[in-house]
Amino acid sequence: SWTPGEAGARERLAAFLAEAAPAYAADRDRPDRAGTSRLSPHLHFGEISPRTIFAAVRHAEESGRLPGKAADKFRAELGWREFAHSLLFHHPELPHTPLREAFASFPWGEDEAALRAWQRGRTGYPIVDAGMRELWHTGWMHNRVRMIVASFLVKDLLIPWQKGAAWFWDTLVDADLANNAASWQWVAGCGADAAPYFRVFNPVLQGEKFDPEGAYVRRWVPELARLPDAFIHKPWQADIRTLKEAGVGLGTSYPEPMVDHADARTRALAAFEELKSSA
Structure with missing residues (x-):
């Protein structure tokens, strides 16, 4: 507050x-x-x-x-x-136009259902969902988690960074035109001193590194609160007994991952290679 x-x-x-x-x-x-x-x-x-x-x-x-x-x-x-x-x-066009002109022809997808799942914190990746729910409930999100959820949208889901920037603009209490646009372009790989496009945040590894006991996830994704630490960032790897004891029903009380991260990363890198070859 x-x-x-x-x-x-x-x-x-x-x-x-x-x-x-x-x-x-x-x-x-x-x-x-x-x-x-x-x-x-x-x-x-x-x-x-x-x-x-x-x-x-x-x-x-x-x-x-x-x-x-x-x-x-x-x-x-x-x-x-x-x-x-x-x-x-x-660069007054920063909020809408990639600084790296080649990205204007990037093969982004249009998936409104996936965008809504991301906005609602229903992606099936706990650290992503925790961040999106914190944003919705408080108007704020931790900076590290902002990078994780942004990477997931633009690289795992291949949804244009402008869509994510627009959602942050509407929901963040600290929404700042310059920082919002520059940060989204940085994550997408098209901004100034941007993260290399091939740097794709792994939401499981990020969660395990920066929320090792799962306290952040347990606060914002309470339906996973009773899971052991070993599975708090990857509930789909827990066996049926562990899920049952924790009261977690994958696909019912909590969604299954909407994409396989490894496959999504491969798809994102292929799209980047397509962009480079057409430049």
């Missing part, structure tokens, strides 16, 4: 510097921990400026309250935010 206004922004910054900031470099990718600043809504609505935050971080570092590694990592994230705004200034 957020307390709107400048006073709320200052309180959030002070709390972050006192609590989560010292471990920011290690915890920022863990959705199961309160490791991020959650200042994005305040920045978006102009309730606090990047300069104010930058100065506070520097003061905390110089006073010995904030390790240099954590300070550097947080400053880098502020820098990415400002870089996105610079991109939008110089």
Whole structure:
């Protein structure tokens, strides 16, 4: 939750510097921990400026309250935010048009049923579904999970990044035109300094690495809460007895995976090769 206004922004910054900031470099990718600043809504609505935050971080570092590694990592994230705004200034078409012109002819698919399943958190991949449900219920999603769900939409499902950007724009309380567009283009591989298209996030491995005990998934996908840690990110691999004891019915209480990730990755890479060969 957020307390709107400048006073709320200052309180959030002070709390972050006192609590989560010292471990920011290690915890920022863990959705199961309160490791991020959650200042994005305040920045978006102009309730606090990047300069104010930058100065506070520097003061905390110089006073010995904030390790240099954590300070550097947080400053880098502020820098990415400002870089996105610079991109939008110089490329006003950023929210709709790929910066890499070749991607204008990428063979995207149109699957409204798949898009709706993604939006509702019913993909059958727990870390993806947890993120999409957190977004719908709170208007916010952890940054690492934003990358995971975005990769799943554009690479596992081959749905245009603009569709995902539009959904985030409609649902995020911190929806920022520059950062939203730049981030989606980064994941899709068509933006500035973009992730290579062949980097396809594996939702199971991402979940196991960044939510190792499944606390985040259990919070937002409660129908899986009783599964053992070993299966919380891949319930389809659990045997019938384990599923029954956990009260999970694949295909009934929780969907089966809507795609096989390995097959989807192969399909995405083939589409990219098709794009390169036609360029």
